[in-house]
Structures are given as structure tokens and as C-alpha cells.
Amino acid sequence: MPEEVRTNEESAMVRRWVSRLTGSGSTAPPLRIECRRQGWGTMKIGRSCIGTPLCLGGRTCVHGLGTHASSEIVASYPEPMRRVRAVVGMDQNSATKNYAGRGVSLVFSVRVGERTLWRSGALSIDSAPQPVDLELPGVMAMTLCVDAEGGDIHLAHADWADLRVLVGDGNWVLAGMLDGAVDLDLGAPISFRLDGKKSDGLLPFWHRTCQSTEKENGVCLHQVAMRDAATGVECRLEVREFAGFPAVEWTPYFHNAGPHDSPILEGMQSLDVRWLFRGEAAVLHRSHGSRNAVDDFLYCRDALMPGSHIRVAPGGGRSSNQWLPFFNLETNATGLILGIGWTGEWAAEFRRDFTDTVNIQAGMNHTHLRLRPGESIRLPSILLLFWQGTPIHGTNLLRRFILRHHTPQVGNQPLRAPISCITWGGMKTESHLAQIAIIREQKLPYDYYWVDAGWYGPADSISQNEFGEEWAKHCGDWNVNPAAHPQGLKVLSDAARAAGMKFLLWLEPERAVCGTPITQEHPEWFLGDAAKPGGNLLFNLGLPAARRWLTDFISRLLQEHGVDGYRQDFNIEPLRYWQTADEPDRQGVTEIRYIEGLYAFWDELRFRHPDLLIDNCASGGRRIDVETISRSIPLWRSDLQCHPTFNPVGGQVQTHGLAHWVPLSGDGTQCRPGDTYSFRSVLSAALAFFLFAYEHDLAKTSPGYPYEWHRRMMDQHRRARPLFYGDYYPLTGRDAAPDGWMAYQFHRPDLEEGMVLAFRRDNSPFSQASFKLCGLTPACRYLLEDADVGEPTSISGEMLTECGILILLGKPRESRLMFYRKK
Structure with missing residues (x-):
């Protein structure tokens, strides 16, 4: 794999951030600047409002604020501010010196609340800059105002140059930061409301501790704990820092250590930070989700104009349904990549104010809950990766990082994405064995023999293909169909292994049709309307007893049938099931417990079966996020390829868009012998290369099939496969x-x-x-x-x-x- 690379600047960005978060460095928090009102243009940090260097009295300044009357700027700090100093005046640039600026006079003032603590005289372009040296009464915020005398604001360019404040610890803090800085106002990158109070007013008073431990694989683990003595509510951030990569991650946990139910916790955001930059343009790069359309994973670029915002959510409770939970914010040759680890209903918002600042929030889409005494919950994990240069450089840093730290490893290397012969599970045993014999005779070097849905259910209901209803209506009845497979599935896995292949099997354990055996034996394990025969129910992975049963059941099934690859599908949207089950003061808890249970289920399966390949499917690639790709690989990234007449352009768009974020994924070819264009359109690290997926294919197509072409395409995939593990350039x-x-x-x-x-x-x-x-x-x-x-x-x-x-x-x-x- 390519070696990790990060520049000194990128390293410094991460180090500053982690030092602030953990309290392990001496870097002071920045002065927070928020422009509430401005007569024209946008406020700039370190430059005039038109982007030129700050210039007063013929002297240029590096630090300060460039604004335009009439303006109100709120400057705040998490510690008491004792004094403010600055130099103010009309900015000297070609426009103000040579044109109508000569007729404008500006008045600067400093306010705290409703009180005006200081006010300048009227300053024109010809006036000498006026110094500000003002004692402050230990306040956390002040308002810097500029008004035009007489109301004429034409070319009223105003500067607060060399702006700095003296804070409670005796340090002077400058206004203005490096490009691409993440501002942690309170040293914590999260936000929430507790009993109606915002966390930014609470966390400074919570007891805080931090412990750091060096882990394997170049990871440093920081445990940042914050506790509210009054309520017993604790927040813990499990922060991971990575040697060799400009990346940091954290997972928030909340715990109620008190003897009573906690006050309401709501609006819980795993990420709430401000990204500060210098420059006009801010662009958000992102990709569609997997929507069973020709534009699945389409790569998008959206300009974030001053005063605009973009809010994104997947919809339905599957993490990459409408949008992929990865984003790249590009600003003036610096950028920040965000990855969200939550296989449920997350939300992310990017809001640009009228300054060079983008406010970023990400977390669960909705929370409003009390914690019971002794109860703990986890929230979505967050990945931030810093880059400088071009967005594609950030993309390739992310790809290398994902391969190293968020891809299942085999022998200290990322798993090898397989090429598989995909077949329908309802195809009878003798047809499967005939196809395996052809694979062996023709020397087709498949890695896996893949048996998809339809292999289960009663003898009087054989599923011919996915376009009928038989395969779907028996989900929950995981008995091998005795009419299709009278000898069970072990005969197929044995035959595949004898032909040099491993065996992959489809299941959908999270969905069960009402009336199938398990729904009758344990109705308490399911969410949904149990009184609706034939309706879909959701197996509640948030129940420990149910999850233990499912783990044992799947583990036995894998052993009994000789399964090497476990394909877990998920064809319903779970959000409405979770929301219906929530009590009014426990909104979000069912989803949290379910997602915690999903991760525990997969982790236990991987522990019991260390060599198990998990294929993550959800009506295609609708559950691709940081957490799932750490445990699995999406071998079938879009259901667009389900139909034999699918448009191969969709495969091209999928590779183009998804490769920006996820190095390893798979696609399907359908049965199109001799169609090289279609084959290459879906060429990817993993590949489901059809031979004869259904019994009618085997009967009609096998005579005269172009096996030489098939072998040549497999050779091309074998040669291309290791290159998908490299850098990517559209x-x-x-x-x-x-x-x-x-x-x-x-x-x-x-x-x-x-x-x-x-x-x-x-x-x-x-x-x-x-x-x-x-x-x-x-x-x-x-x-x-x-x-x-x-x-x-x-x-x-x-x-x-x-x-x-x-x-x-x-x-x-x-x-x-x-x-x-x-x-």
C-alpha cells in the first residue's frame, strides 16, 4: 500500500487541535469572532473587506479584522476578558484613497450588553488611526461596532487592526488565525443541551480529566472526561490520534452517574466546530448515496456562499441512502474532510456566516432523552482529516488512511477484495454443482462462489429469481429449502472449496416477515406491527438477549454450511421502527441501542471467526460509513445492477464518485458475455462477475459461451485489483x-x-x-x-x-x- 504522507503544515494542524482538546499543549484558544451585521461584503480575518492587506496610516497589519460599515462584530472568549487593544480607522486601499471614500467618516465603538464602553471620534480616510486601550470588566463577550456618520456607507471600509484581548490567565490573545484552523471554543468539539441549557455555558464548569495511552499501529488514545457535579451526567470523548496521518477521530459517550434520571439531553452533536479560513471561496465536496439510480454516488461540488448553509441527512435510517456520510470542505488551498461513523440516521450541516468561517455540525438527526441511573450511550464517531494543497490530495490522504485504519486487515494488510461467481440461492443444487464443475473445467480463477437470496423457506415455495416475491416473504425462516437443496448447503461449499473457491452466503437477519417461525417464537424481539401478517418486522439488535441468540444462530449456521463469506443484506428502512418504539422522553434511544447492537454483533462474529469476510449490503450500498467499512466491505454497492438491462454508465459514475472516499467496494456485471464495455464500466476492487446466475441462464447460455473472453476479463481484473488500493485521480x-x-x-x-x-x-x-x-x-x-x-x-x-x-x-x-x- 502507498505509505502515509503528511506535510509539516498538516501535522501542525492536527497537533494544535489535539493539544487544545486534551489540554496537553500550551496553545491558547482563539478569540471567537462572529459578524452579526455588515453593510456590504463579508468580514475578513487578517485582511480588509475587499481582501487586500489591512492598512492604516500607511502601515500594513497581519492581525485584525476588516469590515464595512455599518457592522456589528461579537468577540468572545471562554475565559474572562480584562482588556482590549486595537488600532482603528478607515482602511487605506486604492478604492478608499482615490474615490468616494474621502467623503465618508466612520465611528468605532465597543459595547458590552447595552453599555457603550468606548467610542471613537469621526475618522475619515485622511484621519490618523486611533488606538484603543480599554479595560474590560471581566466579560466573556463584547461587541465591536462601526457606523458611518451621516448614514453614507459607500466605500466605508473599516479596520480593527492588531486586535487583541488580555484574558484571565494573563495572556494576550490575537484575533486572526492560520488558514484552515478548527476553533474549539470550549476545548470540546461537541454540543448538546442539558435541561434546556446549552453546553457552551456548561462545559467550562464541569470537572475535566484526560488520560493518554500509546496503542498499536501508531495510534495514541486520549480519554477526555467531563462531569457535571450537580446532575451526575458525564461526557467522555475517546479520541484517537494517528502517527503518519493528519487525522483525528473521536467517539462521544454519555453516562448518568447520578441516583436519578438525568435532565433531558437533546440536540446532541458529535461535532460542533468552526472552520476558519482566508479567502472568498468555500466549496463543499460530497457524493450521492446508493439510490438504485444511474447517478448513485455521483460526486458533487457545492459553493458555500456567505450566509448560506447546506444540511444533509440520509433519510430512512440507513447511513448512505440519499447521501454518503463523507464530506470535503475546500477553502483557499486548505481543507477538512469529515467522515461520520453511524449506521443510522445522522445529519450534517455546513453553515457559512458573513465572515471567513464555516460552522460545522454532525451527529444524530434527532435526540431528546433522559438517561436512567447508571445508563450509558454512545453517539456517532467523527473523523477529521486536515489537508493543504488541492482537494484530490486530501482525497488520497483519506484513501491511504482508510486502508490503514478502517479496512479489515489480514496479516497486517488490508483484505484482498474478491472476485466472485454470483448465483441465485433458489437455483437447485444440481445446477449449482454443474456450474461449479464448469468453473473448474474452464479454469476460471474465482475467489468465492456466492449463493445469494432464495435458498431458504418451505418446500412448496421455491424462489426462481429476485424479481418474484418468494425470496422476500420467507425472510425469518432460515431453514434450507428442502426442495431446492435436499442435501443442504454444505455440499455446495464443499464443491466450491474443491474447485479452489471459498463459499459466500446471503442472509438478511435484521428483517423478518410476520408469521415466520422466529417472529412467533419471540415476538418480543421485534419492532413493528406484529398483527399484520406478511408485514416486515425489524429484529431488535438493541436487546441483549435477542442479539446473543442471533450471534449464536449465525455462528452455528456459518460452521454448519461451511461459510467463509457472510453477506448481510438489509432491505427495509428502520427509522420509523425506531421512532415508533421511543417514549416521549427517550427519543433516539432505540436507534442508539440498535446501532450499538449491530456493531457488537459484527465484532463478536469477527472474534469467533477471525477469517470471516463480511459483505455489507443494504439494498445495494446504503450502509457505507466509517464504522461499517472498518468491519466489512460492500461487495454490491448499488442495486442498479440487479436488473439485466441496467445502464453500465451507472457503474462508471459509481466508481468515479465512491473512489473519492472509499478505496474498496464491489460491483456486479450481470450476465453479458462478450460485452467488454459493460464489464469495464463496473470494474472495481471487488467484482461479482456473473457466469450463469439463474437456472435458465445455465440451460440457455452455457452452450457456446465465450469462456476465453471471460478468462481474459478475469485476468484484467486480477491485474487491475491491486491498483485500486492506490491513489485516485478523476x-x-x-x-x-x-x-x-x-x-x-x-x-x-x-x-x-x-x-x-x-x-x-x-x-x-x-x-x-x-x-x-x-x-x-x-x-x-x-x-x-x-x-x-x-x-x-x-x-x-x-x-x-x-x-x-x-x-x-x-x-x-x-x-x-x-x-x-x-x-
Whole structure:
């Protein structure tokens, strides 16, 4: 895998942040600045309101605020402020010096509450700057005002230069921070309300401790604990810092150590910080979720204009349903990537004020609850990764970090994403055995033989394919269907193993149809309307007894059937089940317990079966987040590929968008023999490469099947697979338009090789395109090889990066796969 990389600047950003959070460093919190009102433009930190250096009396200043009358700016600090100093006046720039600024006079004032503590005279462009040196009565906030005398605000550019305050500990704190700084107002990156009171007014008075421990794999664990003596409510942050990466993570936990129910806890945000930057532009990068559409995981860029905000939630309770829980905030060549670890209903909001500040919140979408005495809960985990340079640099830092710290490991290396022969579970045993024999005879090097849904249920109800209702209506009856598989499934796993493959089996244990055996034996284990025959019920993983039973049951099933890969599907939206089960003063608790139970269930399965591969499916890729990818891999990232006539452009869009965040995922080909364009459109680290998924395929398609083409495609996947573990570079736009091209590059800097995939879509009129490659060394030469030709060509890195690689595709709906390696 590529080595972790972080610059000194990125390292410093993380170190400052962790030091502030843990109290292990001497870095003082910044002076918090909030512009409440401004007559024109946006307030700037360290620059004038038009972006030029602050300039008063012919002298430029580095620190301070540039604003425009009429303005109100609130400056606050978590400790009492004793004195404020500044130099104020009209900013000297080309506009104010040469034009109408000469007719404007400004009056500056400092207010605390309703009282005006200081007021300047009228200052014009010709006036000398006026110093401010004012004693403050130990306040936590003050308001800095600028008004135009006579009301004319044209070109009323005003500066609070060298603004600083003396705080309670005797230190002077400057206004103005480095680009890309995360402001922790109270040294805690979370927020909540307790008994109606905001946490920013509570946490400074809670008892606080911190313990740090060096862990394996370059991880330092910090336990930051805060306790309210009055209520017994405790908040603990489990913070992880990573050697070699500019990343920090934390998981918040709340506990009631008191003898009574806690007051109401609500609005609980795992992340509540401000991102400060210098520059006009703020852009939020994000991706769609998995919506069974051609634009699944579509990569999006949204400008955050002053005064605007973007709020995102997945909808329905599955974490990547409408939107993927990863975001990249780009500001002036600095940025912050946010990843959310919560396999339920999270929400994130990015709100830009009228300054160079973006307020970021993320957590559960809704909480309003009391904690019982002795009760504890966990909230969504948060990943922050800092970067400088370009957004794609941040992307590749994230990919390397995910591979190292959030991908299941085998022998200290990320698991190898498999290529699988996917089959329908309702296909009868003899047909499965016939297909396995073909795989063996034709020497098709599959990693797994995949048996999907439909293998269970009563003998009088055999499921032919996923387009009927038989497979769905028997979820909860996990007895092997005796008509389809009279000898059980072990005969299939044995045959697959003899052919050199492992065995993967589909289940959906979180959903059960009302009336199936387990719903009748233990109705108390389910959420939903148990009086509705045939309706979907939700198995409540939040109940310890139910979870223990399910863990034991699945563990036995894996052993009994010889299962190496466990495919867990989830085809209902759980949010309404959770919300219906909540009491009025316990809103959010059912969801919390369920998600805690899901993680405990998977962790215990992995503990009992260390070599088990968990495939995370939820109607495609609707539960992809930091927590699930740490335990599993999504082998089927979109249900778009379920239908035999699916549009292969969807596979291209999925790779293009998802690769920005998640290195390892899988896609499905459907049964399209000889269709290289479609195969490459879904080419990914893992691959479900259809042979004969259904019995009618086996009967109709096996005679005359192009096995040589099939082997060639498998060889191309085998060669491409390790490159998906490298850096990623999109080479074209991101949409699903049928008249365009799409291309992307994967590069392994540690191996000094990579690949380019390019597609000319159905309606594109262009027969050629040139793409400049990334990550190469200009002074070196590379061997470039067309996968369809096989003859390598030597070409310089300078040519590939400066001029690009020219790709000719003579017909629409054609593709090209190019491999390269350093000579």
C-alpha cells in the first residue's frame, strides 16, 4: 500500500487541535469572532473587506479584522476578558484613497450588553488611526461596532487592526488565525443541551480529566472526561490520534452517574466546530448515496456562499441512502474532510456566516432523552482529516488512511477484495454443482462462489429469481429449502472449496416477515406491527438477549454450511421502527441501542471467526460509513445492477464518485458475455462477475459461451485489483450524460505503476480524447500497455503529465484499459 504522507503544515494542524482538546499543549484558544451585521461584503480575518492587506496610516497589519460599515462584530472568549487593544480607522486601499471614500467618516465603538464602553471620534480616510486601550470588566463577550456618520456607507471600509484581548490567565490573545484552523471554543468539539441549557455555558464548569495511552499501529488514545457535579451526567470523548496521518477521530459517550434520571439531553452533536479560513471561496465536496439510480454516488461540488448553509441527512435510517456520510470542505488551498461513523440516521450541516468561517455540525438527526441511573450511550464517531494543497490530495490522504485504519486487515494488510461467481440461492443444487464443475473445467480463477437470496423457506415455495416475491416473504425462516437443496448447503461449499473457491452466503437477519417461525417464537424481539401478517418486522439488535441468540444462530449456521463469506443484506428502512418504539422522553434511544447492537454483533462474529469476510449490503450500498467499512466491505454497492438491462454508465459514475472516499467496494456485471464495455464500466476492487446466475441462464447460455473472453476479463481484473488500493485521480467530469466521455486513473506510488480507464459513451460524437496523468515522475520513462493489445510502448513521464495520453475510440460505447509501469 502507498505509505502515509503528511506535510509539516498538516501535522501542525492536527497537533494544535489535539493539544487544545486534551489540554496537553500550551496553545491558547482563539478569540471567537462572529459578524452579526455588515453593510456590504463579508468580514475578513487578517485582511480588509475587499481582501487586500489591512492598512492604516500607511502601515500594513497581519492581525485584525476588516469590515464595512455599518457592522456589528461579537468577540468572545471562554475565559474572562480584562482588556482590549486595537488600532482603528478607515482602511487605506486604492478604492478608499482615490474615490468616494474621502467623503465618508466612520465611528468605532465597543459595547458590552447595552453599555457603550468606548467610542471613537469621526475618522475619515485622511484621519490618523486611533488606538484603543480599554479595560474590560471581566466579560466573556463584547461587541465591536462601526457606523458611518451621516448614514453614507459607500466605500466605508473599516479596520480593527492588531486586535487583541488580555484574558484571565494573563495572556494576550490575537484575533486572526492560520488558514484552515478548527476553533474549539470550549476545548470540546461537541454540543448538546442539558435541561434546556446549552453546553457552551456548561462545559467550562464541569470537572475535566484526560488520560493518554500509546496503542498499536501508531495510534495514541486520549480519554477526555467531563462531569457535571450537580446532575451526575458525564461526557467522555475517546479520541484517537494517528502517527503518519493528519487525522483525528473521536467517539462521544454519555453516562448518568447520578441516583436519578438525568435532565433531558437533546440536540446532541458529535461535532460542533468552526472552520476558519482566508479567502472568498468555500466549496463543499460530497457524493450521492446508493439510490438504485444511474447517478448513485455521483460526486458533487457545492459553493458555500456567505450566509448560506447546506444540511444533509440520509433519510430512512440507513447511513448512505440519499447521501454518503463523507464530506470535503475546500477553502483557499486548505481543507477538512469529515467522515461520520453511524449506521443510522445522522445529519450534517455546513453553515457559512458573513465572515471567513464555516460552522460545522454532525451527529444524530434527532435526540431528546433522559438517561436512567447508571445508563450509558454512545453517539456517532467523527473523523477529521486536515489537508493543504488541492482537494484530490486530501482525497488520497483519506484513501491511504482508510486502508490503514478502517479496512479489515489480514496479516497486517488490508483484505484482498474478491472476485466472485454470483448465483441465485433458489437455483437447485444440481445446477449449482454443474456450474461449479464448469468453473473448474474452464479454469476460471474465482475467489468465492456466492449463493445469494432464495435458498431458504418451505418446500412448496421455491424462489426462481429476485424479481418474484418468494425470496422476500420467507425472510425469518432460515431453514434450507428442502426442495431446492435436499442435501443442504454444505455440499455446495464443499464443491466450491474443491474447485479452489471459498463459499459466500446471503442472509438478511435484521428483517423478518410476520408469521415466520422466529417472529412467533419471540415476538418480543421485534419492532413493528406484529398483527399484520406478511408485514416486515425489524429484529431488535438493541436487546441483549435477542442479539446473543442471533450471534449464536449465525455462528452455528456459518460452521454448519461451511461459510467463509457472510453477506448481510438489509432491505427495509428502520427509522420509523425506531421512532415508533421511543417514549416521549427517550427519543433516539432505540436507534442508539440498535446501532450499538449491530456493531457488537459484527465484532463478536469477527472474534469467533477471525477469517470471516463480511459483505455489507443494504439494498445495494446504503450502509457505507466509517464504522461499517472498518468491519466489512460492500461487495454490491448499488442495486442498479440487479436488473439485466441496467445502464453500465451507472457503474462508471459509481466508481468515479465512491473512489473519492472509499478505496474498496464491489460491483456486479450481470450476465453479458462478450460485452467488454459493460464489464469495464463496473470494474472495481471487488467484482461479482456473473457466469450463469439463474437456472435458465445455465440451460440457455452455457452452450457456446465465450469462456476465453471471460478468462481474459478475469485476468484484467486480477491485474487491475491491486491498483485500486492506490491513489485516485478523476480525469473527466462526473455526470452520467450519454454524450460524453468518462476517465479515471489509479496510481500506486509505492509500486510506480497504475492504470487508466476511459469510456466513450453511447451518444458521444468524439472519437478521441487526451488525458494528463497524475502522480508520475516527469524525468522517468514508463511502459504503457493497452490491455487489448498487450504490446508496451515506452514514453516519458513528462509527456504523460504535460501533454497527456491520447486515447482513440472509433465507435460509441467503447472503452480502453491502459496499464503503465515505471521502466
